[in-house]
Amino acid sequence: MSIIPEIATVIEKRSLDKTHSLFRIVFDSEKKRDSFTFRPGQFIILSIFGVGEAPISITSSPDEKGFIDLCVRKIGRLTTALHELEENSKVGIRGPYGNGYPVENMEGGNLLIVAGGLGIAPLRSMLRYALWHRDKFKQVSIAYGAKDVESVLFRGEMYSIAERKDIKCLLSVDRVEEGTLWKGHHVGRVTDLLDMIDMPLKDTSVAVCGPPIFYKFVLRKLLDLGYSKGRIYMSLERRMECGLGKCGHCVVGHKYTCIEGPIFTYWDAINLPEIF
Amino acid sequence: MIFLTLEKKKLSEFLDALSREFRLVVPEKKGEKTYTFSHYSSFNKVALEFLRTILPPKKFFFLPKESLFNIGNDFNINSCSIDNADYILFGLHPCDLHGIDILDRAFSYKGRDSFYWQRREKIGIIGFSCLPDKYCLCKSMRTDFIESVYDIFLYTLDNVYMVTVRTALGDDMVRLKPELFKECTEMDIAEYKERIKIRDSKFIRIIDITNLAELLTLEYKSEIWEEYSKKCLFCGSCVMVCPTCQCFDVYDSTDMISEYSIRWRRWDTCMRKDYALVAGGHNFREGRAERFRFRYLHKEIGFGDEHGKPSCTGCGRCSETCPAGIDMTEVVRRIRE
Amino acid sequence: MDKPKVGLYSLTSCSGDILETTNIEEDLLTVLKWIKVVDMNVAMPSTGETPDIAFVEGAVTKDEEIGFLRDLRKSVKYLIPIGTCACTGGIIARGPEERREWLSDVYKEAGEDIALRFPRPVREFIAIDFSIPGCPIDKNYFLHCLGYLLKGVLPEVPNYPVCMECKMKENECLLHYRRLPCMGPVTRGGCGARQPSFGRPCDGCFGIYDDANVEALKAILKDIGLNNDEIQKRFDLFLERGCT
Numbered sequence: 001m002s003i004i005p006e007i008a009t010v011i012e013k014r015s016l017d018k019t020h021s022l023f024r025i026v027f028d029s030e031k032k033r034d035s036f037t038f039r040p041g042q043f044i045i046l047s048i049f050g051v052g053e054a055p056i057s058i059t060s061s062p063d064e065k066g067f068i069d070l071c072v073r074k075i076g077r078l079t080t081a082l083h084e085l086e087e088n089s090k091v092g093i094r095g096p097y098g099n100g101y102p103v104e105n106m107e108g109g110n111l112l113i114v115a116g117g118l119g120i121a122p123l124r125s126m127l128r129y130a131l132w133h134r135d136k137f138k139q140v141s142i143a144y145g146a147k148d149v150e151s152v153l154f155r156g157e158m159y160s161i162a163e164r165k166d167i168k169c170l171l172s173v174d175r176v177e178e179g180t181l182w183k184g185h186h187v188g189r190v191t192d193l194l195d196m197i198d199m200p201l202k203d204t205s206v207a208v209c210g211p212p213i214f215y216k217f218v219l220r221k222l223l224d225l226g227y228s229k230g231r232i233y234m235s236l237e238r239r240m241e242c243g244l245g246k247c248g249h250c251v252v253g254h255k256y257t258c259i260e261g262p263i264f265t266y267w268d269a270i271n272l273p274e275i276f
Numbered sequence: 277m278i279f280l281t282l283e284k285k286k287l288s289e290f291l292d293a294l295s296r297e298f299r300l301v302v303p304e305k306k307g308e309k310t311y312t313f314s315h316y317s318s319f320n321k322v323a324l325e326f327l328r329t330i331l332p333p334k335k336f337f338f339l340p341k342e343s344l345f346n347i348g349n350d351f352n353i354n355s356c357s358i359d360n361a362d363y364i365l366f367g368l369h370p371c372d373l374h375g376i377d378i379l380d381r382a383f384s385y386k387g388r389d390s391f392y393w394q395r396r397e398k399i400g401i402i403g404f405s406c407l408p409d410k411y412c413l414c415k416s417m418r419t420d421f422i423e424s425v426y427d428i429f430l431y432t433l434d435n436v437y438m439v440t441v442r443t444a445l446g447d448d449m450v451r452l453k454p455e456l457f458k459e460c461t462e463m464d465i466a467e468y469k470e471r472i473k474i475r476d477s478k479f480i481r482i483i484d485i486t487n488l489a490e491l492l493t494l495e496y497k498s499e500i501w502e503e504y505s506k507k508c509l510f511c512g513s514c515v516m517v518c519p520t521c522q523c524f525d526v527y528d529s530t531d532m533i534s535e536y537s538i539r540w541r542r543w544d545t546c547m548r549k550d551y552a553l554v555a556g557g558h559n560f561r562e563g564r565a566e567r568f569r570f571r572y573l574h575k576e577i578g579f580g581d582e583h584g585k586p587s588c589t590g591c592g593r594c595s596e597t598c599p600a601g602i603d604m605t606e607v608v609r610r611i612r613e
Numbered sequence: 614m615d616k617p618k619v620g621l622y623s624l625t626s627c628s629g630d631i632l633e634t635t636n637i638e639e640d641l642l643t644v645l646k647w648i649k650v651v652d653m654n655v656a657m658p659s660t661g662e663t664p665d666i667a668f669v670e671g672a673v674t675k676d677e678e679i680g681f682l683r684d685l686r687k688s689v690k691y692l693i694p695i696g697t698c699a700c701t702g703g704i705i706a707r708g709p710e711e712r713r714e715w716l717s718d719v720y721k722e723a724g725e726d727i728a729l730r731f732p733r734p735v736r737e738f739i740a741i742d743f744s745i746p747g748c749p750i751d752k753n754y755f756l757h758c759l760g761y762l763l764k765g766v767l768p769e770v771p772n773y774p775v776c777m778e779c780k781m782k783e784n785e786c787l788l789h790y791r792r793l794p795c796m797g798p799v800t801r802g803g804c805g806a807r808q809p810s811f812g813r814p815c816d817g818c819f820g821i822y823d824d825a826n827v828e829a830l831k832a833i834l835k836d837i838g839l840n841n842d843e844i845q846k847r848f849d850l851f852l853e854r855g856c857t
C-alpha cells in the first residue's frame with residue numbers, strides 16, 4: 001500500500017449541520033474506481049494538496065460502488081479547507097486502511113450498533129452493509145444519540161430506517177430546543193435506549209463508536225447488561241500520519257491503531273497498556 | 277562466506293578503488309569531539325578511530341526530511357525520483373549494523389515502505405570492528421556481533437584486517453583490487469579469536485536486560501519517570517540520533533517559486549508534546565513523564581512484541597548526546613533496583 | 614482569480630523584518646507573480662487598497678499604534694505579526710519598564726513629550742492568525758508560510774524545539790560538547806537551527822517552545838558555569854518576558 005494518494009474528485013458536498021458535511025468522492029482513474037474495495041469500519045486518508053492529510057472513515061457501504069462517502073467534522077486545518085472546497089475540486093485519497101469490522105464473525109448472529117455523535121460515521125457503513133445483506137444477520141438494532149436534534153447526522157435517513165420493520169432503530173437527543181421537531185424516540189441519554197432495545201446476549205456483536213465520554217457510559221452499561229467483552233467492538237481514534245504502521249503516531253501501548261485497529265474488541269483494548 | 281586478510285597499510289588503496297566505482301561514505305571528524313558519516317574525499321580524512329557518529333547511517337536511506345512527491349495545478353503526481361543512492365557505507369560497527377537490521381524490519385512490517393527500500397536496497401555496507409567506550413551497551417543488548425546486513429566486515433588485527441566477505445556485492449568490492457587481499461592463515465584466525473576475548477573484557481558498563489520488558493511493565497507507575505521528566509529537556513536529540521527510531525511526520529508545503537505543492541516527511545519524536553494530539557485538543561500522551569516513559573517502553577517492549585527483541589542496539593548515542601546527561605544505563609539500572 | 618493583496622506594516626522596530634522580506638532577491642519577481650503588494654511602508658507608498666493579508670512588524674509602544682491595529686484587524690483576512698518584536702516584544706522589551714530617564718538622556722527636552730508605552734507584542738491588543746517570529750525573520754520560513762496563506766490555510770505551527778532541526782543537520786551540540794549557553798532546547802523551531810549551524814549558540818529569537826522545560830535548561834546552564842544573573846539574561850533576551 002502506497003503513501004502516494006490517488007487523485008479523486010469531490011462530486012457532491014452536502015451540509016449535514018453547522019459543522020458536518022457529507023462529501024461524495026469519486027476516483028479519477030476508472031481502474032481505481034472499479035478495483036477499490038473496503039470493509040465497513042475502514043478509513044481512508046484524504047489529502048488536500050498544499051494543506052495536508054487526515055484519516056476519515058468511509059461512511060458509505062462497500063456495496064455502493066463507484067464512489068465513497070465521507071462525513072467530516074470541520075475542526076482543524078484540513079477539515080476546514082475541505083469544507084471550503086467547491087464541488088468538483090480535486091483531492092487525494094489513499095487507503096483503505098485499518099482492519100474494519102470482522103463482518104464474517106458478525107454474520108449469522110445479532111448486530112447491535114451504538115453510536116454517539118460523529119461516531120455514526122464508521123457505523124453507518126456497517127449499518128448500510130447489514131441492511132444490504134439483511135438476511136445474513138438475525139436481529140439488527142441501532143441506538144444513536146446526539147446532543148440535540150440539529151446534531152443528529154443523517155436525520156432523514158435515520159427516520160426512515162426507524163420505520164422499517166426488520167430493524168430496530170432508536171434515536172435519542174440530550175435535549176430538544178424549543179420549536180424544533182423531534183421525530184426520534186427519546187430525550188435523554190443514549191444508554192437509556194439500550195434498556196429499550198431488547199437484544200439477546202447470546203450471539204450478539206456490539207459495534208460502538210463515539211466520543212470518549214460516550215464510551216465511558218456506554219461501555220459500562222453494556223457490561224451491566226451482560227454483553228461479552230470479546231464481542232463489543234470499539235473504534236479507537238488516534239493521531240495518524242501514515243496509516244501504514246510506520247510513522248509511530250497512532251501507537252497505543254504496543255499496537256498500531258492504523259493497522260491492528262482502529263477496531264478493537266473491548267477485551268483487547270483494555271489489555272493495551274496506556275489505553276485509559 | 278569467504279575469509280581474507282587485508283594489510284592495514286593497504287586500506288587506503290582499497291578505499292580509493294572503491295571510491296572510483298561507488299559513492300563511498302566514511303567516518304570523518306565533524307567537530308572537536310564528534311564524527312559524521314560523509315563522502316570520501318581522501319584517506320587521511322578517514323577517522324578510523326571513531327566510535328560513533330552524531331547521526332547514525334540511517335540518514336542515507338531514511339532521510340531526516342524528504343519529499344515524497346510534488347503536484348502542480350494539473351493534479352499530476354510527480355513522484356520524486358530517487359537516484360544517486362548507490363552508496364557504499366564504510367565503517368559500520370556491529371551496533372549500527374543491528375540498527376539497520378531493526379529499521380529494515382520496521383520498514384517492512386506489514387508492508388514495505390517504498391521510499392525506505394528504494395534507497396536501502398542500493399546500499400552496500402562495510403562493517404568495521406571496534407573497542408567499546410563507557411557509553412557502549414551492545415554487549416548488554418546482545419548486539420555486539422552480527423552475521424547479516426553487511427557485505428564485507430573488516431576486523432582489526434595487529435597488522436592486517438580480517439575480511440569477511442558475506443555477499444556477492446562484497447565479492448565485487450574485493451575483486452576491484454584482488455591483489456590487495458590474501459588468504460586467511462591459521463595465525464590470523466588465532467589472533468582473531470584472541471581479539472574477540474580482549475574486546476569482550478573491555479566493556480565498561482553492563483546492564484542486565486533479562487525480563488526488562490516485564491520489569492518496565494511492573495514499574496509503569498514508578499516515580500522515576502516523573503523524576504527524569506523534570507530533568508529532560510524534551511529536546512528530541514536522543515531520538516534524532518537513534519539508529520532505530522523510525523517515527524516521522526507527514527506534511528505539505530507549497531513552493532512559491534515552482535507553484536508545486538510538495539508532500540514531505542520529516543523525522544519526528546514521541547517525546548514531542550503534540551505527537552499524540554488530535555483535533556479538538558485531546559492529547560493521548562500529554563504528560564511529560566508519560567512521554568519520557570513511552571520512549572523506553574517503545575524501545576524495550578514495543579518492538580519486541582512483534583520482533584522478539586528490543587529495538588535498542590546499545591550504540592550509546594542517546595546517552596552521549598543528551599545535553600541533560602540522561603543515561604539510558606542509569607534509567608535501566610534504576611528500574612531494576 | 615485576483616492576486617491576494619499583501620500589506621507589510623511597521624510599528625516600533627528596526628524594520629529589519631520587512632527588509633528581510635525584500636531580501637528574497639532573485640525570487641522576488643516570482644513571488645510577485647502570486648501576490649500584489651499594496652502597502653509596504655519602508656519601501657513604497659501605499660496603493661490605497663485594503664490588503665487581504667497583513668504582516669506587521671515591530672512592538673506596540675504608542676497609543677496610535679493600537680488604534681491602527683484595531684482598524685487593520687477589521688479589514689483583513691489574515692493578520693500576522695512578523696519578527697520577534699511583533700510576536701513577543703523582542704529586544705526592545707528588555708530592561709526596566711520605566712524609561713523616562715532613557716528618553717531624556719537620548720532626546721533631551723524633546724523626550725519629555727514622547728508618550729511611550731512599554732513595548733508589547735501585537736497579540737496583546739488584537740487577535741492574530743499566526744505568527745512568524747525571528748530576529749530577523751528567516752526569509753525561507755517566511756516564504757514557506759506565505760505558500761500556505763495563498764492556499765487559503767494557516768501554516769502549521771512548528772511545534773518542536775530548535776534542537777530537533779539542529780540534530781537533523783548533524784551539528785555538534787554546542788551546549789553539550791562546547792558548554793556554550795545554547796537556548797535551542799527551549800526555543801521553537803522553524804529557523805533550521807540558523808545560529809548553531811554556524812557554531813553560535815541559539816539566542817531564542819523564535820520565542821519559547823510551548824513545551825519548553827525551562828527549569829531543566831536553567832540547571833544545565835548553571836552546570837556549565839553561568840551564574841543566576843547570566844542565566845536570567847539569556848532568558849530575558851527573547852524568551853521569558855511576556856511569552857512564557
Ligand SMILES: Cc1cc2nc3c(=O)[nH]c(=O)nc-3n(C[C@H](O)[C@H](O)[C@H](O)COP(=O)(O)OP(=O)(O)OC[C@H]3O[C@@H](n4cnc5c(N)ncnc54)[C@H](O)[C@@H]3O)c2cc1C
Pocket residue numbers: 043052053054055056057058070071072073074075076077078079080118121122236237238239240241262553554555556
Ligand atoms: C481512524 C479514524 C477515523 C476518523 N474518521 C473520521 C470521520 O469519519 N469524520 C471526521 O470528521 N473525522 C474523522 N476522524 C478524525 C479526523 O481525522 C480529524 O478530525 C482530522 O485529522 C483533523 O484534521 P485537521 O487538519 O482538520 O485538524 P488539526 O487539528 O488542524 O490537525 C492537525 C494535525 O493533526 C492530525 N490529526 C488531528 N486530529 C487527528 C485525529 N483525530 N486522528 C488523526 N490525526 C489527527 C492531522 O492529520 C494534522 O496532521 C477520524 C480519525 C481517525 C483516526
Ligand code: SF4
Pocket residue numbers: 507508509510511512513514515547597598599600601602
Ligand atoms: S536528549 Fe536528553 S534532554 Fe533531550 S529529549 Fe532526550 S533524554 Fe531528554
Ligand code: SF4
Pocket residue numbers: 413514517518519520521575587588589590591592593594595604
Ligand atoms: S536507544 Fe540509545 S543506545 Fe539504544 S539504539 Fe537508540 S541511541 Fe543507541
Ligand code: SF4
Pocket residue numbers: 248515520521522523544545546547570571572574575
Ligand atoms: S522511541 Fe519514540 S521516536 Fe523512537 S521509534 Fe519509538 S516511538 Fe518513535
Ligand code: SF4
Pocket residue numbers: 511513599775776777779780784785786787788789795796797798806809814815
Ligand atoms: S547546539 Fe543548541 S540547538 Fe543544537 S542540539 Fe545543542 S542545544 Fe540544541
Ligand code: FES
Pocket residue numbers: 239240241242243244245246247248249250251256257258259
Ligand atoms: S498512522 Fe503511522 S503508524 Fe499508524
